[in-house]
Amino acid sequence: MKFASFRHQGKDSFGLVTGEQVIDLGHAGAGSLKQYLARGGAARAQQDAEQGRALAIAEVQFLPVIPDPEKILCVGINYLSHVKETGRELPKHPMIFARFADSQTGHLQPIIRPHASEKLDFEGELAVVIGRKARHVKAAEALDYVAGYACYNDGSVRDWQKHTIQFIPGKNFPQTGGFGPWLVTPDEAGDPSQLSLVTRLNGTVVQEARTDDLIFPIPALIEYCSTFTELNPGDVIITGTTGGVGAFREPPLWMKPGDVVEVEISGLGKLVNPVAQEA
Numbered sequence: 290m291k292f293a294s295f296r297h298q299g300k301d302s303f304g305l306v307t308g309e310q311v312i313d314l315g316h317a318g319a320g321s322l323k324q325y326l327a328r329g330g331a332a333r334a335q336q337d338a339e340q341g342r343a344l345a346i347a348e349v350q351f352l353p354v355i356p357d358p359e360k361i362l363c364v365g366i367n368y369l370s371h372v373k374e375t376g377r378e379l380p381k382h383p384m385i386f387a388r389f390a391d392s393q394t395g396h397l398q399p400i401i402r403p404h405a406s407e408k409l410d411f412e413g414e415l416a417v418v419i420g421r422k423a424r425h426v427k428a429a430e431a432l433d434y435v436a437g438y439a440c441y442n443d444g445s446v447r448d449w450q451k452h453t454i455q456f457i458p459g460k461n462f463p464q465t466g467g468f469g470p471w472l473v474t475p476d477e478a479g480d481p482s483q484l485s486l487v488t489r490l491n492g493t494v495v496q497e498a499r500t501d502d503l504i505f506p507i508p509a510l511i512e513y514c515s516t517f518t519e520l521n522p523g524d525v526i527i528t529g530t531t532g533g534v535g536a537f538r539e540p541p542l543w544m545k546p547g548d549v550v551e552v553e554i555s556g557l558g559k560l561v562n563p564v565a566q567e568a
Contacts, residue, residue: 354468362526391463408448414552415486442467467552
């Protein structure tokens with residue numbers, strides 16, 4: 290199944306994506322997709338959809354898949370190809386930093402280049418959405434706690450990211466993180482360690498990898514994160530980007546207003562965002 294968060298006629302809701310339609314599930318007693326997952330909604334989604342209103346996808350404005358996550362945990366330097374281009378040593382533990390909910394944007398909505406910098410970089414990534422409370426979870430059981438997967442563009446303002454050894458400033462400018470178009474449940478997504486990821490800038494492939502290149506695979510990330518914090522339904526783990534980012538190219542390649550950036554992952558769909566200048 291595929292779930293999307295969206296705005297229709299000024300009202301925020303969420304629903305089940307079927308073909309070119311989304312079935313509004315806002316009537317099902319949950320105010321957001323996060324709350325719906327927390328109440329076990331995925332198990333009854335087909336039944337709830339029978340009473341839902343069908344909307345054409347073209348009629349809705351996509352929101353970030355989870356607009357209101359309690360936590361967004363991002364993993365840095367987690368593909369071997371990215372380690373090689375950065376010149377770093379292999380990490381011994383996952384490098385974790387945080388994003389804030391208001392730094393996100395939905396499918397077909399603009400990624401915003403801020404006034405403070407022109408060094409806005411792309412980072413195509415696989416996002417994992419947690420489906421139930423997870424604490425001290427072992428890797429062998431970790432995938433049982435996953436609600437689904439989605440595409441993510443961890444847009445990075447590189448000079449602000451490098452002000453100190455802490456990444457947070459460069460990762461949290463408003464509307465820099467693309468998240469969408471929808472959440473794909475594990476039964477439909479397939480093995481998350483065998484997905485292909487492609488990032489395109491204006492139609493040109495700039496990143497290409499398979500998720501088996503991850504240094505810390507998804508079960509290991511869930512085990513690690515659930516040890517230092519309790520993961521809750523709707524929490525997001527963004528698993529890291531592969532090689533090819535703009536900062537390590539000669540000359541550097543930055544996203545600029547008028548560009549269109551795409552992150553496509555096999556089985557999950559294609560996230561598309563135009564780039565616009567901050568107003």
